[in-house]
Amino acid sequence: xxxxxxxxxxxxxxxxxxxxxxxxxxxxxxxxxxxxxxxxxxxxxxxxxxxxxxxxxxxxxxxxxxxxxxxxxxxxxxxxxxxxxxxxxxxxxxxxxxxxxxxxxxxxxxxxxxxxxxxxxxxxxxxxxxxxxxxxxxxxxxxxxxxxxxxxxxxxxxxxxxxxxxxxxxxxxxxxxxxxxxxxxxxxxxxxxxxxxxxxxxxxxxxxxxxxxxxxxxxxxxxxxxxxxxxxxxxx
Amino acid sequence: xxxxxxxxxxxxxxxxxxxxxxxxxxxxxxxxxxxxxxxxxxxxxxxxxxxxxxxxxxxxxxxxxxxxxxxxxxxxxxxxxxxxxxxxxxxxxxxxxxxxxxxxxxxxxxxxxxxxxxxxxxxxxxxxxxxxxxxxxxxxxxxxxxxxxxxxxxxxxxxxxxxxxxxxxxxxxxxxxxxxxxxxxxxxxxxxxxxxxxxxxxxxxxxxxxxxxxxxxxxxxxxxxxxxxxxxxxxx
DNA sequence: GTCTATAGCTGGATAGAC
DNA sequence: GTCTATCCAGCTATAGAC
Numbered sequence: 001x002x003x004x005x006x007x008x009x010x011x012x013x014x015x016x017x018x019x020x021x022x023x024x025x026x027x028x029x030x031x032x033x034x035x036x037x038x039x040x041x042x043x044x045x046x047x048x049x050x051x052x053x054x055x056x057x058x059x060x061x062x063x064x065x066x067x068x069x070x071x072x073x074x075x076x077x078x079x080x081x082x083x084x085x086x087x088x089x090x091x092x093x094x095x096x097x098x099x100x101x102x103x104x105x106x107x108x109x110x111x112x113x114x115x116x117x118x119x120x121x122x123x124x125x126x127x128x129x130x131x132x133x134x135x136x137x138x139x140x141x142x143x144x145x146x147x148x149x150x151x152x153x154x155x156x157x158x159x160x161x162x163x164x165x166x167x168x169x170x171x172x173x174x175x176x177x178x179x180x181x182x183x184x185x186x187x188x189x190x191x192x193x194x195x196x197x198x199x200x201x202x203x204x205x206x207x208x209x210x211x212x213x214x215x216x217x218x219x220x221x222x223x224x225x226x227x228x229x230x231x232x233x234x235x236x
Numbered sequence: 237x238x239x240x241x242x243x244x245x246x247x248x249x250x251x252x253x254x255x256x257x258x259x260x261x262x263x264x265x266x267x268x269x270x271x272x273x274x275x276x277x278x279x280x281x282x283x284x285x286x287x288x289x290x291x292x293x294x295x296x297x298x299x300x301x302x303x304x305x306x307x308x309x310x311x312x313x314x315x316x317x318x319x320x321x322x323x324x325x326x327x328x329x330x331x332x333x334x335x336x337x338x339x340x341x342x343x344x345x346x347x348x349x350x351x352x353x354x355x356x357x358x359x360x361x362x363x364x365x366x367x368x369x370x371x372x373x374x375x376x377x378x379x380x381x382x383x384x385x386x387x388x389x390x391x392x393x394x395x396x397x398x399x400x401x402x403x404x405x406x407x408x409x410x411x412x413x414x415x416x417x418x419x420x421x422x423x424x425x426x427x428x429x430x431x432x433x434x435x436x437x438x439x440x441x442x443x444x445x446x447x448x449x450x451x452x453x454x455x456x457x458x459x460x461x462x463x464x465x466x467x468x469x470x471x472x
Numbered sequence: 473g474t475c476t477a478t479a480g481c482t483g484g485a486t487a488g489a490c
Numbered sequence: 491g492t493c494t495a496t497c498c499a500g501c502t503a504t505a506g507a508c
Contacts, residue, residue, distance in 0.1 A: 025491075041373065043279040046483055057493050062485055135425060137277065137373075146431035153432050173433040174448040178418035180428075185417025189371060192416075195382035196389050197409040211462045212410040219459030220452040227447070261473075282501060293475050298503055 026064040028054040033061075033071055038129035041137045042072060072134075076141065079130045080148050086113035087152045095159060103218045106159050107179065111213060114183050115206045124206060125187070132188040164221060171225055179217050183209070262300040264290040269297075269307055274365035277373045278308060308370075312377065315366045316384050322349035323388045331395060339454045342395050343415065347449060350419050351442045360442060361423070368424040400457060407461055415453050419445070 032054035036045040047068050051058035065071035090109035094101040101109075114131075116124045134141045153176075160172045186193065186203035193203050203209055268290035272281045283304050287294035301307035326345035330337040337345075350367075352360045370377045389412075396408045422429065422439035429437050439445055 043277075044373075047485090048483070058484090059486080059493065060491085063491080068484070135428070139427065142425055142427045143431065146428055149432065170433070170436050171448065173429065173437050175452055177422060177429045177432075177437070177439070178414075178449060178452060181418035181421025182414035183417070185420055186413060189378055191375065191378045192371070192382055193409065193413045195379065196385065196413075197406070200406050201409050201413070203413070212407065213414060215459045215462045216411050216414060216456040220456035223451045223455030226451045283503090284501075294502090295475065295504080296473085299473080304502070 025054070025056045025060055028056060029061055029064060029071070030075065034075055034126050034130065037072065037075065038126045038133055041133050043137065075130065076134060076144070079127055080145060083113050083131065084148055084152045086116075088155065091152070091155055091159060100163055101159065103160070103163055103221050104214060106156065106163065107214060107217050107221070110156055110176070110179065111183065111210060111217075114180075115210055117206075117210075125204060128183075128187045132184040135184070160221070167221075167225055172221075175217075175221050178220070179213070182213060182217070261290070261292045261296055264292060265297055265300060265307070266311065270311055270362050270366060273308065273311065274362045274369060277369050279373065311366065312370060312380070315363055316381060319349050319367070320384055320388045324391065327388070327391055327395060336399055337395065339396070339399055339457050340450060342392065342399065343450060343453050343457070346392055346412070346415065347419065347446060347453075350416075351446055353442075353446075361440060364419075364423045368420040371420075396457070403457075403461055408457075411453075411457050414456070415449070418449060418453070 029050060033045075033050045036050055036053060047061045048058045050071075051061055061068065061071060065074060087110060090112065091106070094105045094109055114128060116127050119127070131145065135145050156176065157169060157172055160176070161167070161169060164172065186209055190203040193201050201208070201212075265286060269281075269286045272286055272289060283297045284294045286307075287297055297304065297307060301310060323346060326348065327342070330341045330345055350364060352363050355363070367381065371381050392412065393405060393408055396412070397403070397405060400408065422445055426439040429439050437444070437448075
């Protein structure tokens with residue numbers, strides 16, 4: 001409603017990058033849906049809620065996007081794709097010319113895109129919450145996120161392997177999974193830590209989250225392989 | 237339908253501990269609801285689904301439990317309370333007589349109740365999924381979990397503090413939060429790691445999860461305090 | 473204790489007026 | 491491009507028959 005320098009969210013138009021003065025109804029719906037989905041998830045939010053928050057009629061959701069599900073898909077894509085791109089870009093930057101980065105550097109390149117470092121404050125929280133909350137809700141989206149991430153995920157595992165060669169690939173995968181869990185959980189459930197810590201820690205402060213998770217995760221990655229790791233790779 | 241040695245799930249009856257041959261309709265509904273809520277969440281599951289899976293008529297849900305929400309509350313309570321109890325018991329056991337346990341021991345006491353070590357296999361996954369999925373869905377339940385956990389949480393933080401005295405309380409709180417995130421995420425979204433790892437790691441294998449997370453988290457806890465931790469305790 | 477029937481609500485989609 | 495009116499599906503809950 002106030003700031004209107006918005007990216008278009010259409011995958012089909014690579015030409016038009018930034019379109020100012022685009023606070024059309026369509027745009028308002030899109031932003032409203034982002035905000036609501038990110039806090040409440042998909043099922044909890046009705047088309048009517050979205051329209052109400054955007055100040056438009058709910059019929060317009062179907063008119064512009066084709067339906068609730070289609071709207072979600074568009075939002076989802078617009079958020080996941082840059083995540084992967086940014087991660088790959090950062091990884092390339094630190095491995096340029098065969099250079100071997102430290103664990104910290106690699107983790108930083110993995111974590112920062114999740115926290116959308118560099119983006120304007122207003123959209124950052126929404127962004128991660130979308131990913132966290134949707135992948136927590138709908139199985140299809142977990143699958144989608146995973147398949148989107150495959151490429152960058154493999155590259156990161158490879159990088160980690162070359163700087164922690166004594167660890168098995170499986171262990172590295174587990175540990176990277178733990179990092180994602182810590183990030184997503186913090187962002188999806190800030191209330192939990194806020195309540196338990198008596199408001200002394202706040203996961204909504206993304207800088208603090210980063211400062212805290214990096215040394216913790218880096219040290220965790222450097223831990224020795226656990227005893228039974230190889231013997232029971234996948235028991236089930 | 238097969239094994240019927242079930243605990244009663246009524247908080248009001250502390251006397252009757254185990255009641256065999258209780259595979260009544262009420263019990264079937266309860267179990268069915270546990271299974272469905274744990275995999276799909278609350279909103280995604282209808283009373284009709286629950287009844288269908290239990291093989292009874294959907295009207296019975298209201299008859300026995302008073303409604304969908306009340307059923308959920310009962311399930312929820314029956315799962316969270318033991319979690320806290322078990323954690324406290326384990327913590328007491330390792331600190332008995334003023335003994336100072338290691339980080340590993342403390343974390344073990346925190347993690348194992350979450351994974352319900354010692355319980356029969358069939359119910360373990362359901363249990364944690366209930367907590368993870370509900371606290372991801374409804375804000376009230378995050379609040380409820382938090383308030384239930386306050387007591388044991390504080391005790392654990394205190395124990396950690398006494399064995400890692402160089403770390404601030406805030407840092408310990410962050411790190412314990414990361415552990416919970418890793419656990420919950422793994423259990424709620426096993427598909428994610430399974431897909432990304434090409435089925436080489438499986439978070440549904442709770443023993444593997446434990447083996448993997450313990451050395452990782454313990455090493456993470458031992459990491460030095462991050463530089464900016466004190467200065468920007470809670471910026472926001 | 474169990475099921476039928478139904479009331480009453482919410483929400484997504486759409487045809488058509490403006 | 492926007493809104494009205496309406497349809498229809500699916501849900502919870504409940505009164506009352508068996």
